[in-house]
Amino acid sequence: MHIQRIEIKNFKSFENANVDLNDFNVIVGAQASGKSNFVEAFQFLKDVSDDFEKGINTHGGPFFQNLNLESYTPSCIKVILGSDDSFITRANPDLDFKIRYNAIEYELCINFKDNSQELINESVKFNFNICRDDEKIYENSLLLVNKNCHITASFEREEKYVDLEYFVPKSLLNIVNDNLSEKHELIINTPLSAIPISWTNYFKSINYYDFDPKFCRLDDGNGKVKLSESGQNLPVVLENILNDHEKQRKYLNLVSILLPYIEKIDVFSLEDNRRMFRLSEKYTKSPVLSPFISDGTMNILALISALYFESGDIILIEEPERNIHPALFIQLVGMMKEVSQNKQVIITTHSPEILNYCDLEDIHLISRDSNGFSKISKPINNEEIKVFVDELGIGQIFVDDYLEFGNEL
């Protein structure tokens, strides 16, 4: 499952932006253009899927709305999740019908009144086909709408002549007929056993990283085994990887691509039970303790952990190239592209060298319009640019600020 499209309205620096996403996405733009705000929209979805109020407060409460817009303009985020084979399930066991979920459209609109949030609209639409022998025989959408914390369900197409009970699973019909009697704050927080897709877990599994090598050197002692945003628990994460023989083998192989001089990594406990680690290098007789490891090495160790060893369907990384030598960028981009075949990867970058190893179709440019709002464009849609890219490379076009050239004409 991956996000095919995201639509953002009145969120941080964005007034209105729609983006079609690929498996691998590279977000570029000038300083303060809105790259991190774009990434924050995904974090916001993750946080509200855990807790509505906490999610809103974490992202600034009423201040995540754009102050240049009128106060009655609601903030909306809509995402369309794409499908894969895991969406298929048996609809009617007796008649061998299968139900195939093609896409899930989720939208959340909120506004603020007297500094407290107000849910304007929350809806989710499951587009599905009923198939027999892989042939589509019926299509419809199940629409769930949240009004005042009561969720109502309906089919988008009302049927007068089709007997839905014949092939639509009873569990779906029950939702529509009975609706959901209990009060729920948000649909995104509500487990729906009738829908055989763990779509809410998708948002919960969004991973965001903004590594700071200085924090990665010594475990922060919170005991979490999931890699934290800044990499503060990297030693614990490494310990878990290295304790598993197969993971250790794979991790050290991948590290050797970028850092061929590293032979071994050991994690050890300090007196206060916090973890540190040391690297055995080909060059030195004694291992190097993590406080003395270079920032670039630390960033690479954290990146490989995040890309290959953390679970989740989507990974967002702020400036993965930080402190890393440009000669390694081709391998770094190659790793991110490889991982994007299994989970969606979104990165921000200021590096022209990184861009030179990316495909133009994966690049999204964020810039400001004449009113100061952030806007997103895809340079590949500008025919004029392609000529220059072939001649000069994407990086040079980016440095010369011509990625938006076609849009300005």
Place this chain on the structure above:
Amino acid sequence: MNCEFFIGTSQTEFRNLNIPDNTEDITKEIFDKMIKDIFDSKKDAPIEIAKNFDFNLAIERNKSFKYFLEKLDRLTEK
């Protein structure tokens, strides 16, 4: 990834892959399919394969590989 890396690995050493004694007919596509179930990363695979690479076994199992090496040797001799 080159099949030549693969054909030198021994059956017992290398993750229970059923490598035939004659690897002439293993195409790139067959090779990719064989390692797909073993490695989830195409970047990890060649490094692991290289660790188990046996030059003599590779020559024994693949005439084409042997031919190119002989060619190379002749070029080196010149």
